[in-house]
Amino acid sequence: MHFISTRNDAPAATLSQAIAAGLAPDGGLYVPQQMPPARALEAGDSLADTAATLLQPFFAGDGLEAELPRICAEAFDFPAPLQRLATRNDHVLELFHGPTAAFKDFGARFLAASLSRLRAGQERPLTIVVATSGDTGAAVAAAFHNQPNLQVVVLYPDGRVSPRQAHQLGCLGGNIRALRVAGSFDDCQAMVKQALNDAGLQAQMPLSSANSISLGRLLPQMSYYAHAALTHRAAHGSPLNVVVPTGNLGNAMAAVMARALGVPLGRIVLATNANRVLPDYFAGGGYQARTSVATLANAMDVGAPSNFERLRWLYAGDDAVLRAQFLSRAVDDDAIRDAIAARHRRHGEVFCPHTATAVRVLEQLRASGEAAAHEHWAVAATAHPAKFETVVEPLIGRQVPVPPALAELLQRPAHAEPCAPEYAALRDVLLA
Ligand SMILES: *Cc1c(COP(=O)(O)O)cnc(C)c1O
Numbered sequence: 001m002h003f004i005s006t007r008n009d010a011p012a013a014t015l016s017q018a019i020a021a022g023l024a025p026d027g028g029l030y031v032p033q034q035m036p037p038a039r040a041l042e043a044g045d046s047l048a049d050t051a052a053t054l055l056q057p058f059f060a061g062d063g064l065e066a067e068l069p070r071i072c073a074e075a076f077d078f079p080a081p082l083q084r085l086a087t088r089n090d091h092v093l094e095l096f097h098g099p100t101a102a103f104k105d106f107g108a109r110f111l112a113a114s115l116s117r118l119r120a121g122q123e124r125p126l127t128i129v130v131a132t133s134g135d136t137g138a139a140v141a142a143a144f145h146n147q148p149n150l151q152v153v154v155l156y157p158d159g160r161v162s163p164r165q166a167h168q169l170g171c172l173g174g175n176i177r178a179l180r181v182a183g184s185f186d187d188c189q190a191m192v193k194q195a196l197n198d199a200g201l202q203a204q205m206p207l208s209s210a211n212s213i214s215l216g217r218l219l220p221q222m223s224y225y226a227h228a229a230l231t232h233r234a235a236h237g238s239p240l241n242v243v244v245p246t247g248n249l250g251n252a253m254a255a256v257m258a259r260a261l262g263v264p265l266g267r268i269v270l271a272t273n274a275n276r277v278l279p280d281y282f283a284g285g286g287y288q289a290r291t292s293v294a295t296l297a298n299a300m301d302v303g304a305p306s307n308f309e310r311l312r313w314l315y316a317g318d319d320a321v322l323r324a325q326f327l328s329r330a331v332d333d334d335a336i337r338d339a340i341a342a343r344h345r346r347h348g349e350v351f352c353p354h355t356a357t358a359v360r361v362l363e364q365l366r367a368s369g370e371a372a373a374h375e376h377w378a379v380a381a382t383a384h385p386a387k388f389e390t391v392v393e394p395l396i397g398r399q400v401p402v403p404p405a406l407a408e409l410l411q412r413p414a415h416a417e418p419c420a421p422e423y424a425a426l427r428d429v430l431l432a
Helices: 015-021 047-059 067-077 104-118 135-144 163-172 186-195 199-206 213-236 252-259 277-282 308-314 319-325 333-347 353-368 385-396 403-413 423-431
Strands: 003-005 030-032 082-085 090-094 126-132 150-157 178-179 240-245 264-273 327-330 377-381 415-420
Touching: 003 186, 015 104, 015 213, 030 308, 047 067, 047 213, 047 415, 067 104, 067 213, 082 213, 082 353, 090 213, 090 353, 104 150, 104 213, 126 135, 126 186, 126 423, 135 150, 135 163, 135 178, 135 377, 150 163, 150 186, 163 385, 163 403, 178 186, 178 423, 186 423, 199 415, 199 423, 213 240, 213 252, 213 319, 213 353, 240 252, 240 353, 252 264, 252 308, 264 277, 277 327, 308 319, 333 385, 353 377, 353 385, 415 423
Parallel strands: 090 377, 126 150, 150 178, 178 415, 240 264, 240 377, 264 327
Antiparallel strands: 003 030, 082 090
């Protein structure tokens, strides 16, 4: 299979090329030349085996094809269980059992396992430069830690990520360097962009990025939806409907692609925080990117969802068809707080602020009858509540136990290098 750009102005690429490049050279996003046809899929396999079966058509003919089962075994070595909630026919798909307790661990680990194989035998290591406002950088740093032929430089705005997030970035050491930049997230992102566009620098050290538009992160995310929906159908005979907490649309896009491949998913609903570009679009307004506003669900503070271009491509740019397929709802900070407090008070359930947006949207759909009582629905739980303890603990009036993998990271000493918010400073660090 080959991959083309959503902007149709770049040569077709192999999967390996698309994964190594991240963004297509015309600025578009890589998409499959055509989607593989839907298949009859069976439950019963492990998450890693389900992933290998589902992803096989995308790897067909590529240099990585023979390695796919081993890549999946490495990336999917922790579970994504579907758990029942207290409310009838409601479930939660727990995507937070990886090393940094967020769903981004799946994509980051798959990308790392793929890139380490693509770089095998190369003389110089590949340096991944990432700007992060928290979750992405932690997942990428943990996934690439100790991978041969790869090193990571993470930039984060000093003082503007949570103390636990900063700790996760600085505690790995080895091939991972954390830079605390005296500036904003936008400064960090601009510095990374300049590095990636600096041909002189690239001649001395090969660079790449690992942001959420990378196919190496998007494709594997289909796997947990497949595993959950197939297991659910085997037990209940019905498709699983999902509500996905959405920012850049990477996680939800994977659900959409999985459904197109024959995974028994019913409806896919997009829950956002107060950044309501998607709800406004799906309600019939035009697509209008905006500056993001800060919310409690900060990993979803996105004003221009980067994967929207892929979603439009999948529906051949037909807005009417696309709108008919999805429902999207926004949840403001007060409703996020209320959802966290009320679910804990009534049912003893604890959710992170991102997951809480989707829980609240599902409650609204149940109340209005848009989600019928007999239908089974699952909320994608994108992070463990212990990652956002400063929001969650005051609302529920108790401490949230830290999962073991996260506790292990938090116990290590952490160190980050200071960096001025200028490209020249980053360049010096990279070349030092
Ligand atoms: C990144 C993130 C999201 C948003 O996912 P997208 O793929 O950008 O839509 C939601 N919740 C958490 C906890 C995240 O880290």
